[in-house]
Amino acid sequence: MTVSPRYRHTGLVLARVTTDPGDLDPVTQTDPADPVAVEQDGRAWLAKVWARPEARDALTLASPVLGARLDRILGEDTSTPTAKELRRAVVSVASYLLRWQRRATPFGLFAGVGPVAVGPATAEVGTRHRAVARADGEWLTTLIDRLDRHPGLRPRLTVVVDTARIVRDGRVIVHRRAEVGASAPGPLRESSVRLTRPVQYVLTAAGSPVRFDTLAEKTSVRFPSASPDKVHALLHGLVDAGVLITSLRPPTTGVDALSHLIGALHAAQACTLDDLAAPLRELDAIRADLARHNNAGDPAQARRIRAAVAARMTALAPGVGHALAADVRLDATIAVPERVLDEAARAATVLLRTGTRPFGSAAWLDYHARFRARYGPGALVPVRDLVADSGLGYPAGYLGAPRARPAWRVLTDRDAALLALIQQATLTGAREVELADADVQALTVGEHVDTVAPQRIELGAEVHAPSTEAIDRGEFRLRITAAPPAHTSMAGRFAHLLDDADRARLAATYTAGPAQPPSREVFDTAVAVQLSFPPRRPHNENVVRVPPLLDDVVSLSEHPGHPDPARPDPTVIEVDDLAVTADAEQMYLVQVSTGRRVMPRIPHALDTAVQSPPLARFLAEVADARSAVFRGFDLGAARVLPYVPRIRYRRTVLSAARWILTAADLDTRPEADHPETDRPGAVDGEQPLRSWRQRWGVPARVVLVQGELRLPVDLDHVLDRALLYTRLERTGRIELHEDGPPDGHDWIGRPAELLIPMTAITPPTRPLPATAAPDAVLQPGDSAVVHAQLAGNPARFDEILTTHLPRFVSELHDPRDPDPSVRSWWVRRHRDMIRPETDHHLALFLRLSDPRHYGALAARLAAFAADLDSRGLPGQLTLAPMPQHPARYGHGPALAAAEQVFATDTTAAITQLAAARESGIPAQALAAASMAHLAAAFAPDPVAGHRALLECLRQERGPLDRVLRDRALAVADPERKYRAVRALPGGQTVVDAWHARDTALGAYHRALVQQDRDPGTVLRTLLHEHHIRAVGVEPAFEKETGRLARAVALRHLALAGAR
Known part of the structure; x- marks a missing residue:
């Protein structure tokens, strides 16, 4: 069966391309573990790299700490660096340059983004890429934290309540962010304040932005007994706790967060505060410099502005690792033909299909x-x-x-x-x-x-071809590089780099x-x-x-x-x-x-x-919780294999060949004899790695994968192997993925990948269900419904239902009592289909005439469970809450009528089970006939009911047991007053139960209509519940029984001349 695409590209495609100048020269054959080689070759190489303005600029933006270290190592007036310092600098710079050469993922100035046209293949990449710089998030947070605490400024700011707040046990709780400089966010951190009446008032009053001092005045008017100092202390505490957020903090829908901060400061007239006037002027100047930088047409001029503005920003908020962040708009003209995007759409469909x-x-x-x-x-x-x-x-x-x-x-x-x-x-x-x-x-x-x-969805893919002409001829391969979760996007971050269209x-x-x-x-x-x-x-x-x-x-x-x-x-x-x-x-x-x-x-x-x-x-x-999870090709259980070959569909590599390398594979040991090399994980010679590569067929060009790190390396180069050893020592396990062919990027001359947004061609229609507010859960002990659960072997449930439970319920009824404690009862079987290893249970529901009877009924149930246990039957009893589902069944009179349907359907299921046991007829055959009868009774007329059953039970494919179908058709004969059922042992009881259920179904149908609800939305539930009562909880069985019920309904419609 041919795989038909379920997605198509939207017409917008982005290219992510390295900005590698093309003449970088990493010291790939210098061994960082050799101090002599590092001293002789490494220092001179560092000086050569550092002398190039574009390399110095890119490295400093990526790591200001590394930039400062290189200034110190290569400066004229500093002491000679140690071998350890020099080696670390060489490895760090080489890692960045290798990334610059070999990766297309945007990071600082190393790679950029641009639009891709659809048409004949074109790839022209220039050198005048445009960097768009802005204030770094940590630098800005540091500055805002300092300004937010200014006692003269805060009263002039507007504040708003945190919309993600939680109210729990009399406290208002918010989640705090990690501190500036944290390498990971860590576990959830809570900050809380007591939910007093004044706090509750503030939460309501600050639902939309309001000035701090105005909010203080309103709170004082609302609570006149509180002094102004106490009110201000309360509001300051709420801001410090994060419950109130000030206008200094920009929303993430603002790309230019610095402009937001400056606007908030001007709105608060911060210039009138003596100690803030000068910093505000400096911020205005920094913003102007950034605007000049972002509009500069000359890359050299942009570099000079960037260096100057970074220095000013560091002076204003020292101690922060990065002052600037930057994205790059490519100087490039790129186009790919439609067939490339069609191939990607087919690959996306296969990823969805094989997920x-x-x-x-x-x-x-x-x-x-x-x-x-x-x-x-x-x-x-x-x-x-x-x-x-x-x-x-x-x-x-x-x-x-x-x-x-x-x-x-x-x-x-x-x-x-x-x-x-x-x-x-x-x-x-x-x-x-x-x-x-x-x-x-x-x-x-x-x-x-x-x-x-x-x-x-979005799909990231590399196009591998020797030339643009080859792409136009269809001589290309794709390799999937990214498949982000469907609710996220890799493209949106770069929207600010695009033109309006x-x-x-x-x-x-x-x-x-x-x-x-x-x-x-x-x-x-x-x-x-x-x-x-x-x-x-x-x-x-x-x-x-x-x-x-x-x-x-x-x-x-x-x-x-x-x-x-x-x-x-x-x-x-x-x-x-x-x-x-x-x-x-x-x-x-x-x-x-x-x-x-x-x-x-x-x-x-x-x-x-x-x-x-x-x-x-x-x-x-x-919102899409039950949709298919879209992701890269999932290896499933094969993910633990030490080697998985390349997996390809048509022209697309869905999963590159992958090897798992562990420290044990190389028998690595720390070299205590050579501590001066500072090379963790160094091995005694290169033979173990060569042997491992030969054994597993590992090529030289691979991608080192460790968490989020993706670094293409060439294992024929000493420096690349040193990077591998270092990473392996840190974690003990790394993945190596096959890289693309050597000429794969020749069509564009550098590493590049396409980012392709796609939308579903014809997604299924999914209208919202009829909704209603949930009712309160009825708790055990003080409820008008007893919900008891008997857990155990489901194979014994039929015996409990047909023999022991009817006897127990009959003992609860005293015919002489005008007000019985139990008005109705029903059962359901339960099996957790998500965790199939958990216990099944039989749920018993007793509708009481008064909640006061709960205790006595609970005691009777305990005795019943003990009796079951003494007989070797499941007797593990739990009294559980009783959830109410008005949105499913209706409310008030409709819910009461629904419970009568549950009760009569329970009786029908029990009589069917007994008849099946005595006669040998399959319970499925009786259940199918019963389901068709149920649908006919839950409608204005039988024809409408049978048609409704055909609509809500989907037609399945595959063979159907003909003998079972014939048995179901034989017992489902309303024209002959169910003569075949009556002929069974206990058959008359079954028919009587069906008729009693008919009365309850008719009343329920009328109640739903009176509440303007469509009874057809409930039929599928009633059919499902009958099956789990009369047969069991088994999806495969239920599908088969549904097919039998459809056959019965079709026979009845044919006999009525209504097909």
Whole structure:
């Protein structure tokens, strides 16, 4: 079966290209472990590199610390550096230069970004690249922290409450960011204040920006008994704790954060404060210099301005590692033909098809199941309530989540298929696995037609070809280099480098609509919103600042800033206006005030697991939680193999060949005899590495991969091997990936990669379910419903249902009692499909006439469980809360009518199980007939009911047991008053139970109609619940039973002449 593309490129493609000047000369054959070689060759080489203005500028911007070290080593008036210092400088500079030569990933001045046209292949890269500089995130944070504490300035600033705040146990809690200079954000850090009445007032009053002194006045008026000093102390405490955010802190939708700060200072008239007037003038001058730099046409002039402004910034806020950050707009004209982008679209489709998570991650599958169990389908739960500890919290694996990520993993059929392909290639000596369409099918998890594809994705790919003419002839290869999560973007960060037309084309890719909408109405209620939030580590502000690309923004923990008359502000959607709902297949984020479905987009590629606040990650993921997880090719269980060959589909390398190298492979030992070399992990000679390469067939040109580090190295060069040894010693394990062919970048003359935004061609229609606010959970002990769970072997549940449970319930009823304690009862079987290793349980629900009977009924249940246990049957009893699902079943009279359906359906299921046991007829056959009968009764007429069943039970493919089908058709004969069922032992009881259920279904149908609800939305649930009562919880069985029920419904429609 041919793989048809599910994505198409949007017309905007970006190129990421190294700005390597072409004549860099790293000392690749100098051994850093040899002090003599380093002293003789290394120092002269450093001086040669440092004398080049463009190299000095790029290195200093990348690492000011390294720049200062080189100034010290190469200066005339300093002492001679030690061998250790010189070696470290050589290795550091060489690493940067090798990166500059060999990598296209933007970083400082080493690589740039530019648009790519679609047309005949063209590659003209000039030298007048334009650097766009701005204040570094840590430098700016240091300055703002200092200004924020100024006692004369703070009262003039506007403040706003942190929108990501949490209220827990009488305290207001916010998450604090890591300190400036931190190498990692670390665990979540909380800051809190008591939620007193004045604090509650301030939280409400500061919902939108208000001046600090004005807020103080309002608070004093509201609480006249509090002195002004106490009110000011309260507000200062809230700012210091991070509960209130001042206008000095720029939102991440502002790329020019320095201008935001200057604007806030001018708005506060900081120039009238004696000790701030001069710093403000200096900031104005720095901003002017940066503007001159960013508009400079001459790279040499830009370098001079950059050096001068960096010095001024360091003087203003000393002690910060970086003062400037920069991105580069390429001086290049690049075009690729349509066939290159079509090939990338096919590769993206194969990545989606062969992914290991076609219906969402395990954490989100679990969260979706728990949401539906607790709140019910259609429940509209406010986001704050949902992620609170009193709700479900965050999904497993999130920062601050109540559940850790599961550590176990099951070997799947996909793993087996991929391992077989890898083993076959290894045995035959093939260097790659070439996937045919049949292999793609074998690696597909589930039915690919059921997969919900993310609406927007991005794909990074290298084009390998010897010339542009070869590309036009179709003689090229692609290699996938990046596949960011669908809710993030690698392109948005560079939007500020694009012209207005290209920026608009980029923005259009983030909208909620598909490339080819199947119907306009379906997507009119979906809105894409830009998610804006500060990173957990100030250093990462350099990569998260993206201008507004969408009309709506969800802003977390940010001050909205000052209105810009030149640009209309986006509409801000508050967190309190967001809620989550779900149906059987998907979760949805909804704007409560409008009823629109919200699709958050993070327009940058900052890691969401650790570097981003958990609420931002939750909002970004929940809207597409059950969609397929788009990512690079997943090796699955093969990821632990020491070698995996290249995996290719058509022209595209989906996964480069990969080797795992450990310290044990080289038998490395620290060289205690040569401490002066300062070479951790040095080995005794090069033979171990040569032997390892020969054994595993490792080429010279590979990419060293360690976490986020990607460094192309040439193992034939001494310096490159030294870098490998150093990295290996630090971690004990590294990955080496096959690099592209030597002439792969000849078409453009340097390392380059394309970044291709794509949108789904025809995404599935997913209208929002009918929603309602969730009802309170009924807690054990004081509830009108007893929810008891009997855990144990599910093979014994039929015996409990048919023999022991009816006897127990009959003992609860006293025919002489006009007000019985139990008015109705029903059961459900339960199995956790996300964690199949957990216990199954049988859930029993008893509707009480009065909550006062709960204690007595609990005691009776305990005795019943003990009796089961004494008989060797499952008797592990748990009294559990009772969730209510008005969005699923209706409310008030409709919910009461639904419970009568549950009760009568339970009776029908038990009688069917008994009849099946006595007669030998398959329980599935009776259940299928019962489901068709149920649908006929839950409709204005049987024909409408059978048609509704055909609509809600999807037609499945594959062989169907003919004998089982014939048995189902034989017992499903309403025209003959179910004569075949009546003939069974206990058959009359089954038919009587069906008729009793008919009455309850009719009443429930009328109740739903009276509440303006579509009964058809409930039918699928009623059919599912009947199956789990009458057969069990097994998806494969349920699909088969559904097919039998469809066959019965089709037979009835044919007999009625209604097909």
